[in-house]
Amino acid sequence: MDTASVLAESMTLVDALPIEGRRTLMRVDFNVPLQDGEITDDTRIQAALPSIRHLLSRGAKLVLCSHLGRPKGERDPRYSLRPAVVRLSALLGKEVNFAEDCLGEATAAQRAALSSGEVLLLENTRFHAGEKGNDREFAKALAGDATIFVNDAFGTAHRAHASTEGVTHHVEKSAMGFLIARELDFLRDGLENPERPFLVILGGAKVSDKIEVITALLDKADSFLIGGAMANTFRHAQGFELGESLLEADKSELALQILAKAEEKGVKFLLPADTRTTQEFKDGAATKVTAPYAEGGGVEKGWEGIDIGDKAIEEFCAEIAQAKTIVWNGPMGVFEMSSFEKGTREIAQAVADVDALTIVGGGDSVTAVKKYDLDDEMSFISTGGGASLELLEGKELPGVAALSDV
Numbered sequence: 001m002d003t004a005s006v007l008a009e010s011m012t013l014v015d016a017l018p019i020e021g022r023r024t025l026m027r028v029d030f031n032v033p034l035q036d037g038e039i040t041d042d043t044r045i046q047a048a049l050p051s052i053r054h055l056l057s058r059g060a061k062l063v064l065c066s067h068l069g070r071p072k073g074e075r076d077p078r079y080s081l082r083p084a085v086v087r088l089s090a091l092l093g094k095e096v097n098f099a100e101d102c103l104g105e106a107t108a109a110q111r112a113a114l115s116s117g118e119v120l121l122l123e124n125t126r127f128h129a130g131e132k133g134n135d136r137e138f139a140k141a142l143a144g145d146a147t148i149f150v151n152d153a154f155g156t157a158h159r160a161h162a163s164t165e166g167v168t169h170h171v172e173k174s175a176m177g178f179l180i181a182r183e184l185d186f187l188r189d190g191l192e193n194p195e196r197p198f199l200v201i202l203g204g205a206k207v208s209d210k211i212e213v214i215t216a217l218l219d220k221a222d223s224f225l226i227g228g229a230m231a232n233t234f235r236h237a238q239g240f241e242l243g244e245s246l247l248e249a250d251k252s253e254l255a256l257q258i259l260a261k262a263e264e265k266g267v268k269f270l271l272p273a274d275t276r277t278t279q280e281f282k283d284g285a286a287t288k289v290t291a292p293y294a295e296g297g298g299v300e301k302g303w304e305g306i307d308i309g310d311k312a313i314e315e316f317c318a319e320i321a322q323a324k325t326i327v328w329n330g331p332m333g334v335f336e337m338s339s340f341e342k343g344t345r346e347i348a349q350a351v352a353d354v355d356a357l358t359i360v361g362g363g364d365s366v367t368a369v370k371k372y373d374l375d376d377e378m379s380f381i382s383t384g385g386g387a388s389l390e391l392l393e394g395k396e397l398p399g400v401a402a403l404s405d406v
Contacts, residue, residue: 014150017173019058027149031155043370065142066163097118103128103142147172157180180400187361198325201225201347203364208254212395213329225319227272227316231308236252240293246305274309277299277305281304307334328358329360344368348374359382
């Protein structure tokens with residue numbers, strides 16, 4: 001039995017904990033996007049609701065902690081969690097108390113005053129350098145009077161921070177929440193023996209960012225579809241002209257090694273047959289599609305590739321239609337601009353339409369799915385970008401491993 005399986009069997013789920021009247025610290029992921037102090041997407045807050053409601057209904061004296069943004073270890077009003085209190089209160093239909101700091105005497109007094117079924121949200125843990133440094137004393141102070149710790153912040157489970165790993169050493173019992181359990185069910189356990197054909201769709205800017213997940217999934221997948229700027233690196237390695245396109249020229253040898261390994265393993269590795277290009281990187285810019293690479297096509301000097309082309313879309317959609325298990329991580333192009341979104345939009349629609357297990361693995365691909373109102377059409381949408389990738393790579397997540405009773 002592998003390490004992941006051993007850990008999974010030794011972990012406790014939140015519904016198995018003796019919660020009634022217990023002081024409970026829960027790590028949530030309320031790292032939500034803000035604009036002018038208003039939350040623009042509350043998906044991560046909603047994802048934590050099942051565990052929060054369960055704990056409150058069982059009579060926990062519940063304290064929530066989270067980070068937001070990158071405040072560099074000091075207080076920064078731009079990254080206050082106060083807007084999350086307002087949204088969480090509305091979603092729960094009850095008052096959520098707020099502590100102006102995650103540590104200190106005033107916060108300790110607020111925690112001590114909690115009654116069963118009440119909830120307190122602490123201010124941003126990253127206002128203290130001890131959070132990212134996983135400082136022992138900071139973790140001990142953050143644990144405070146809690147005897148139980150629940151981690152339901154999958155988006156930060158790949159980080160060994162004080163609020164994800166350190167606090168587990170200062171409580172009697174630790175457990176995972178329903179969200180993390182669901183992430184593990186789909187991204188780890190669900191892909192152990194996937195229904196075939198098993199298709200992996202990867203996009204984004206850099207081959208170097210995805211090399212480990214490609215290597216890990218080459219042993220499992222039947223086919224890959226490669227889009228985004230990372231596709232440029234593969235085409236450049238094959239000797240095609242890419243004009244002014246974003247690519248990693250120093251990763252050419254790596255790209256060729258990946259292609260060779262895929263061929264050796266009998267894994268179909270589809271690169272875009274053509275590329276949509278532009279001379280102006282702005283919304284509303286004119287675009288044109290290159291001739292197919294198989295017919296001598298390439299990106300002209302002064303132009304850059306910003307999306308997969310029409311033939312690529314056709315070929316990719318045909319491959320998607322045959323799949324029974326799909327993992328998608330990364331957009332096909334610069335979908336944030338309407339002139340360059342066609343590839344990502346068409347791929348998202350094809351994934352939504354297919355009769356298959358469809359897993360969207362966090363990051364920009366989730367943003368794209370939501371942009372096209374297709375999130376309800378997917379089997380599962382992960383809340384973690386980096387955590388999703390590391391799980392797909394087969395790595396141990398510190399924030400999950402710390403919950404083990406081993």
